[in-house]
Amino acid sequence: MSAQKIPVIEIPKGELKKFDPDNFSFGKNFTNYMLEADYINGEWTKAVIKKYEPLSLDPSTAALHYGQTIFEGIKAFKNEKGDVAIFRPDQNFIRFNISAERMQMPTVPSWLFMEGMNQLVALEKEWIPNGTDASLYIRPFMIATDPFLGVRPSQTYKFMIILGPSGTYYSTPMKILIEQKYTRATPGGVGFAKNGGNYGASLYPVSLAQQKGYDQVLWTDAIEHKFVEEVGMMNVMFVMDGKVITPSIDRGTVLKGVTRNSAIILLREMGYEVEERDLGVSEIVEAHKKGLFQEVFGVGTAAVVSYISKLAHGDYIMDFDVDALKVAPALKKELNDLRMGNIVDKHNWLVHI
Ligand SMILES: *Cc1c(COP(=O)(O)O)cnc(C)c1O
Numbered sequence: 001m002s003a004q005k006i007p008v009i010e011i012p013k014g015e016l017k018k019f020d021p022d023n024f025s026f027g028k029n030f031t032n033y034m035l036e037a038d039y040i041n042g043e044w045t046k047a048v049i050k051k052y053e054p055l056s057l058d059p060s061t062a063a064l065h066y067g068q069t070i071f072e073g074i075k076a077f078k079n080e081k082g083d084v085a086i087f088r089p090d091q092n093f094i095r096f097n098i099s100a101e102r103m104q105m106p107t108v109p110s111w112l113f114m115e116g117m118n119q120l121v122a123l124e125k126e127w128i129p130n131g132t133d134a135s136l137y138i139r140p141f142m143i144a145t146d147p148f149l150g151v152r153p154s155q156t157y158k159f160m161i162i163l164g165p166s167g168t169y170y171s172t173p174m175k176i177l178i179e180q181k182y183t184r185a186t187p188g189g190v191g192f193a194k195n196g197g198n199y200g201a202s203l204y205p206v207s208l209a210q211q212k213g214y215d216q217v218l219w220t221d222a223i224e225h226k227f228v229e230e231v232g233m234m235n236v237m238f239v240m241d242g243k244v245i246t247p248s249i250d251r252g253t254v255l256k257g258v259t260r261n262s263a264i265i266l267l268r269e270m271g272y273e274v275e276e277r278d279l280g281v282s283e284i285v286e287a288h289k290k291g292l293f294q295e296v297f298g299v300g301t302a303a304v305v306s307y308i309s310k311l312a313h314g315d316y317i318m319d320f321d322v323d324a325l326k327v328a329p330a331l332k333k334e335l336n337d338l339r340m341g342n343i344v345d346k347h348n349w350l351v352h353i
Pocket of ligand 1: 194
């Protein structure tokens with residue numbers, strides 16, 4: 001089933017929306033077409049690219065009740081020459097299937113996820129905004145579709161890909177509160193999977209932090225709240241005494257970010273020492289007291305590199321002069337240059353469309 005072309009149901013010309021580059025926002029505007037396929041009797045079938053439109057679901061649809069839903073986030077870019085490329089989608093494909101297995105859902109084949117995505121993006125090239133930070137956001141997802149209220153793995157599923165233009169995600173530097181009560185992920189849990197429930201569960205602690213004047217929380221380990229894990233929906237990196245330190249993914253509570261992995265590789269090539277290991281809140285505070293804590297930033301597909309201007313642990317406040325950052329802006333530039341085709345893609349991370 002390789003390189004199988006997915007049939008396209010053409011939208012009548014009069015119904016086609018035109019992309020307005022001056023008027024769109026991330027997550028709100030979607031392209032004309034979407035991809036849809038169903039898993040029935042143990043196989044993926046009815047794959048089609050068709051008009052973006054509402055779904056009709058039975059109210060007892062399993063995904064609406066018990067959270068058997070997973071997703072991915074990927075970006076396609078257009079450079080100044082008009083060339084279109086998707087950044088490392090093979091890594092998202094692997095992770096999607098890891099998420100599927102953890103949630104007792106069927107894996108998706110490459111012809112559906114990879115070839116389907118390429119075909120859809122090729123069809124919607126016009127919707128990729130110009131500019132360094134701009135992209136076409138690609139959202140593959142899968143939901144359990146059995147109309148049945150019993151708690152068991154669904155026997156049917158729907159896989160879809162939708163696309164929407166995206167500008168800069170977070171523009172202002174973030175203020176972050178180190179979380180000391182709530183948790184995002186537990187050992188043995190589903191923190192390494194991109195399943196819907198993880199994000200629903202994070203909204204309440206984040207809203208409490210927002211009431212105190214912060215933008216997001218820095219998640220800590222579920223057992224003692226001693227070790228740092230992630231910042232919001234991003235991986236987190238610290239610069240201390242010139243070294244870059246990022247939490248290890250070994251406990252299964254830190255999502256294996258594609259941006260995180262790319263950043264580690266690029267930073268090492270740029271000459272930085274990068275450590276992947278457990279990092280204690282106490283170590284961070286000690287480094288700050290000694291004047292050795294230089295930078296902290298988030299990394300992820302949505303925001304690429306997000307600067308942090310304030311990090312608080314209870315009453316202890318650590319401030320960062322965003323204009324004096326070195327590593328985070330250098331990494332951001334390297335990633336953007338790579339994605340825009342300004343530097344040689346020696347790792348073959350770009351899939352050209
Ligand atoms: C998606 C996500 C990330 C970032 O992963 P990327 O592959 O870099 O986009 C980090 N943490 C969480 C919890 C996420 O959901």
